[in-house]
Amino acid sequence: MTDLAIAANGLRKSYGDKVVLDGVDLAVPEGTVFSLLGPNGAGKTTAVKILSTLISADAGDLHVGGHDLAADPQGVRAAIGVTGQFSAVDGLITGEENMLLMADLHHLTKQEGRRVAAELLERFDLVEAAKKPASTYSGGMKRRLDIAMTLVGKPRIIFLDEPTTGLDPRSRHNMWGIIRELVSDGVTVFLTTQYLDEADELADRIAVLNDGKIAAEGTAEELKRLIPGGHVRLRFSDPAVYQAAAVALREVTRDDEALALQILCDGSQRELRAILDWLDAAEIEADELTVHTPDLDDVFFALTGGGTHIPDQRTPPVQSAQADQSKETVR
Template identity: 80%
Template sequence: MPTPREAGGHTSSAAVSTTGLRKSYGDKTVLDGVDLHIPAGSVFALLGPNGAGKTTVVKILSTLISADGGQARVAGHDIAAAPDAVRAAIGVTGQFSAVDGLITGEENMLLMADLHHLPRSEGRRVASELLERFDLVAAAKKPASTYSGGMKRRLDIAMTLVGDPRIIFLDEPTTGLDPRSRHNMWQIIRELVTGGVTVFLTTQYLEEADQLADRIAVLNDGRIAAEGTAEELKRLIPGGHVRLRFSDPAAYRNACLALREVTRDDEALALQIPSDGSQRELRSLLDGLDAAGIEADELTVHTPDLDDVFFALTGGGDKAGRSNTSNPSNPSNQTKETSR
């Protein structure tokens, strides 16, 4: 069975779909014809600079505000014709925690169970299971105001799950969290999807989208500038190349003669060949070197990352976005190296 990523995002039934979604505030157009198709059981990430309209999309799809034009269906229901059915199928966690700090974590959970009209015994069972699932049992009797940022965010999502939603909207769920808490949140999101939940994620952290999302859309100037898997988006941006380094000057000279469209670095005995980093192109290059009897000491593949995609599509937009993702421990931002 292909995963949503393998299926390319358009063969599964849609959990969320929009056509021509529009929204303006006064003379400012926030959304100008947004089309989306999000398969059930997948993670979809919506990227964009500050003020791009990401939160507006979430508010429209969760029926908190109405669109000025276009159509949208969530969990099979038209958001305008059946808003109550949409609300019954979704959960929403915003940038700022909805946790009440004056009461305990357990009381927050039980309050949410009451809002969902669960019988008292059922509410206590669900609350207990979710507190255990999100590693909050030890803190359950403490006021939520004493929780760390990561604990509050976990409690927030646990409260969202009380109603057993099929679709969860996470609007910048890791904003303000430290790296450890952010990675813990990523694991929670992965587990939700494994359990069959569809996750609609908005984020400014490009690494987050790269790590989690089956498909990513970049929102800019009220429109979807590009959409695809992380790898598909990276291939939109020029600049990918393969770098070959040699220790033997003779092998370096032979490679210069055998390969086309190379950029030479005679001092470093290195060649740079344009490439999109695909397996097909790498195989062709290696086959050509083998046929010529040439052996490189080091082969390095340089591919554009989501930072490059984001800035190319949004014209620089939010400079903070790059600093948020400049993490040397992030495999997606590193060069892949192979010695031959």
């Protein structure tokens, strides 16, 4: 427990007959990014609200920052910061005034409050805008100010509930940099997001929430390996070479129109090396070799009922009709 920033066992929450969280278990190590994914209405925000003491759970053994959520909610609140998808920034006052207001709420002295505010405004590149009303800020600037305000209390755990919703790509990438900096300082980040590439980019571990339960949990790579369909695709420009390769390799899926062959592969270094050795032994030289491995989109849709079922064993190679739709990355 001491090495976990967040530990939840048997977390349950219902609203009337609607079960939102049905025995959820979570374990978030200190100094990591943990991402909770799930479709709209899956219970992600409810989990954040419970773990940040905003609402109570119906059941569960819950610890945040080493504090029992039920017995010591004040201890939990002292250890955490919360930033939602809807900014808590007051647009009627300046960015600096927002910071100083937060410093007052944390009972900092006037001198200490000004020092902390100045440091955080500089850290989040808001010095030039500090004297302007926050209502004039862009979405990305408001989000940065919101996180800066959260950091006034020096929390060791930060809940980021869809922090980049509505931001343009540049602002999203800037926010990713901020999150990485927080973690490098030892902060634990509990991230919910609707952007799967965001979880893939940032999270040390990912849990997928569906129908109130954790459908799967692991690193991004571990989750991707749950999905069948990874393959190597060989494309040829010479029909004769293509036909010879198809005969020599045998256990492949053919795409005669594209002059392409598809070989089942999980994308691991060992399997790729075996395939390359196989090609060398058969004296086959393709004009193009591409590798497709399932991504988090595939995982998400499979786990939440919107895509391929995840089997116990790996399925046969993807058929040519599916190959046209596969996402491929040139290696």
